Amino acid sequence: MSNKFEWWVGLFTALAIASILFISLRVSNFQVSSGGDQYKVYAYFDEIGGLKPRAPITMAGVVVGRVGEISLDVESFQAKVVFNMNSKYKKIPDDTSASILTAGILGEKYIGLTPGGAEEFLENEGIVSQTQSAIVLENLISKFLLNSDEEK
Amino acid sequence: MARLSKLGSNVISLFSSLGRAQVFLWHIWSAGISFSGVVKQIYFVGVLSLPIILVSGFFVGMVLGLQGYYTLVDFGAADSLGVLVALTLTRELGPVVGAILFAGRSGSALTTEVGLMKATEQLAALELMGIDPMRFVMRPRFIAGIISLPFLVMMFVAVGVLGAWFVSVGLLGIDDGAFWSQMQAKVSWSNDVLNGLVKALIFSVVVTWLALFLGNDAIPTAEGVSGATTATVVYSSLWVLGLDFILTAMMFD
Numbered sequence: 001m002s003n004k005f006e007w008w009v010g011l012f013t014a015l016a017i018a019s020i021l022f023i024s025l026r027v028s029n030f031q032v033s034s035g036g037d038q039y040k041v042y043a044y045f046d047e048i049g050g051l052k053p054r055a056p057i058t059m060a061g062v063v064v065g066r067v068g069e070i071s072l073d074v075e076s077f078q079a080k081v082v083f084n085m086n087s088k089y090k091k092i093p094d095d096t097s098a099s100i101l102t103a104g105i106l107g108e109k110y111i112g113l114t115p116g117g118a119e120e121f122l123e124n125e126g127i128v129s130q131t132q133s134a135i136v137l138e139n140l141i142s143k144f145l146l147n148s149d150e151e152k
Numbered sequence: 153m154a155r156l157s158k159l160g161s162n163v164i165s166l167f168s169s170l171g172r173a174q175v176f177l178w179h180i181w182s183a184g185i186s187f188s189g190v191v192k193q194i195y196f197v198g199v200l201s202l203p204i205i206l207v208s209g210f211f212v213g214m215v216l217g218l219q220g221y222y223t224l225v226d227f228g229a230a231d232s233l234g235v236l237v238a239l240t241l242t243r244e245l246g247p248v249v250g251a252i253l254f255a256g257r258s259g260s261a262l263t264t265e266v267g268l269m270k271a272t273e274q275l276a277a278l279e280l281m282g283i284d285p286m287r288f289v290m291r292p293r294f295i296a297g298i299i300s301l302p303f304l305v306m307m308f309v310a311v312g313v314l315g316a317w318f319v320s321v322g323l324l325g326i327d328d329g330a331f332w333s334q335m336q337a338k339v340s341w342s343n344d345v346l347n348g349l350v351k352a353l354i355f356s357v358v359v360t361w362l363a364l365f366l367g368n369d370a371i372p373t374a375e376g377v378s379g380a381t382t383a384t385v386v387y388s389s390l391w392v393l394g395l396d397f398i399l400t401a402m403m404f405d
Contacts, residue, residue: 005195012199016303019310026332027238027313028339054333066329108231108330 037087039124040068043098044078049134051100051109057083059113064089067111083111083128094120097130109134173365179286180294180364189292190299197258197293198300202307204257205250209308212249213315216240220316221324230326234335237316241309242339242348243404248396250305251355255388258300259363262293263384266367267377275368290364297360298353305352347403354395359388 048070057065068082085092095116100109113128122128220236266289269275275285313335320326339345363384370380 005192008199009191009194012194012202012300012303015202016306019303019306022310023242023306023313023345024341027242027309027335028341028345052333052337054329054336056327056329063327063329103228103231107228108334 038065038084039087039090041083041085041122041124041126041128043081043083043128043131044073044076045081045100045131045133046078047133047136048079048081049100049102049109049136051081051111051134055108055110057085057098057111057113059089059092059115064092064113081111085122090121092122094118094122094126095130096122096128097132098128099132100134102135169369172369173361176365176368177361180290180361183284183286183291189288190295193292193296194300197262197296198303201254201257201300201304204253205304205308206311208249208253209311210315212245212308213237213241213312213317214319216245216312217316217319217324221320221326230320230324231330232334233316233320233326234313234331235338237320238313238335238339239344241312242344244396244400246305246309246312247348247351247355248392250308250352251301251359251392252389254301254304254356255359255363255392256385258297259359259384259388260381262297262360262363263367263370263381264377266290266293266364267370267372267380270368270370271372271374271377273372290368293364294360297363298356301356301359302349302352305348309348343404347399350403351396351399354399355392358391358395362388362391 051067051070053067053070055067056063057067065083065085068084070082071080072078073080083098092113093116095118097114097116099112099114101112102109116130216237217233220233221230224230224233224236266275269285269289275289278285278288317331321328321331366380366384366387367377370376
């Protein structure tokens with residue numbers, strides 16, 4: 001009889017620990033990288049706006065990868081963004097350009113890739129040289145106001 | 153005159169009951185340690201509450217996902233659904249709904265059990281045999297309650313998040329990565345998850361204490377025990393909701 005109780009309480013505790021791990025790793029804080037079939041590409045942006053790690057990278061609207069680590073390059077003072085690309089999409093032209101786009105007006109930031117026409121393909125640890133920064137709404141508005149002032 | 157003296161006697165009985173509750177807690181605290189019965193009590197108090205906690209958690213998560221979606225989609229912010237659900241569950245709904253369900257499922261059972269033990273004079277019999285009921289009846293149940301509720305709350309939150317994930321990613325077509333990434337970016341472990349756990353721990357002490365005290369304090373008749381059971385559920389829910397407000401005001405200023 002007491003064996004039955006112990007078995008159930010053990011299961012109960014195991015479930016609780018699993019929940020705590022799930023909440024710690026998946027819901028909050030850090031995430032163990034999924035690894036696997038990926039290759040890395042780097043891109044430098046002047047302004048990333050609100051781009052977050054794990055944001056989708058799309059080409060023609062199809063998700064082809066996820067944003068990895070984002071850091072500041074201390075020499076050029078640009079944001080260095082790691083793209084974790086799905087290995088299924090290995091043949092992406094060398095001169096592809098990357099832009100930071102927004103889903104809707106207030107939506108999440110994501111990366112849009114526009115393919116170029118080069119014969120060479122992006123390799124692992126390669127660099128996407130053509131980038132377009134995120135549009136910061138405040139800058140846009142101030143530019144707009146400045147222009148309309150000049151016109152007067 | 154008669155009304156005034158009735159009011160006075162009510163106040164006196166309220167305060168004497170509060171006093172007895174504190175003496176009771178002290179007796180449980182100072183009773184010798186006997187862990188032999190704790191595992192068995194965790195089974196009755198915690199494991200048997202699993203179905204109701206898991207099923208309610210899943211449905212609460214699904215409803216939160218659905219309602220949140222209807223509101224957020226108008227602002228083009230449906231991707232933030234994961235954040236909304238995770239913060240609501242870890243900070244408030246997990247501990248509060250978990251504790252109220254726990255009071256209804258296990259608190260009432262504890263009160264009835266202890267109340268019947270008293271009504272059928274089992275507690276008195278134990279004492280006659282030189283066995284301390286505080287040590288062998290109350291303390292294992294108290295410890296089991298304090299261990300079980302935080303565990304159940306964590307499971308409630310985890311299952312709730314999964315329910316919301318099922319609705320938003322599975323049915324409403326929100327991007328899987330955006331759902332998790334925004335959640336991870338905005339839910340902090342030390343602030344949200346830990347505070348939710350602290351809340352759960354405090355609620356577990358309050359609910360178990362109330363349940364055991366009201367059972368022990370019940371008038372030893374059928375009506376007395378049933379009244380005590382009702383009182384456990386009502387008082388526990390009120391205390392949990394009231395304390396939650398105070399704790400929230402203190403934690404998330």
